[in-house]
Amino acid sequence: KAGVTQTPRYLIKTRGQQVTLSCSPISGHRSVSWYQQTPGQGLQFLFEYFSETQRNKGNFPGRFSGRQFSNSRSEMNVSTLELGDSALYLCASSAGGRVTEAFFGQGTRLTVV
């Protein structure tokens, strides 16, 4: 069974630009969550999508948004990039129950210059 696939693995963007990250969950999983990992703030929950609907949301500004498609693939978008958005963005896939174990992708390393 294929794992969670995140693309691209690495990105370099300029401040003010926008970026879209992609996540393909494990086949059959209906929930996709996104996390930001930085040295200063650690791992922080961004949002969760289930059946194309945002089900949970963390404390991030509106510049961070996401969506989920009917095949459960998810995209995360960050607009008007700031230097502080440089981070490892991790996607987690889970079956979709109220609380289930999450399986993580290898992440997308975003660098904002």
Next chain:
Amino acid sequence: AQSVTQPDIHITVSEGASLELRCNYSYGATPYLFWYVQSPGQGLQLLLKYFSGDTLVQGIKGFEAEFKRSQSSFNLRKPSVHWSDAAEYFCAVAPEGYNKLIFGAGTRLAVHP
């Protein structure tokens, strides 16, 4: 608010020695608890989880963890550490009914030959 504390930022052990990584959580109801491991530049791999039942849970790679409600702890243990166990370890809690993870700051494990 829910939180997770990992008191040890860095731990160094000798190969073959036993290991215990500490985790304390703050959550009023029954928590869903997890331990993840992350190698440099990689995503998170689930080591084990506690949802209910037996308070001693076994995981992959020879790890185990014990849930102690009276101490609000979920410490990770391994009887004999291998050099390949060097990585960063994260404890996480999922609030009941929510498919999101709140992570501790992590413990970086170094293994001396």
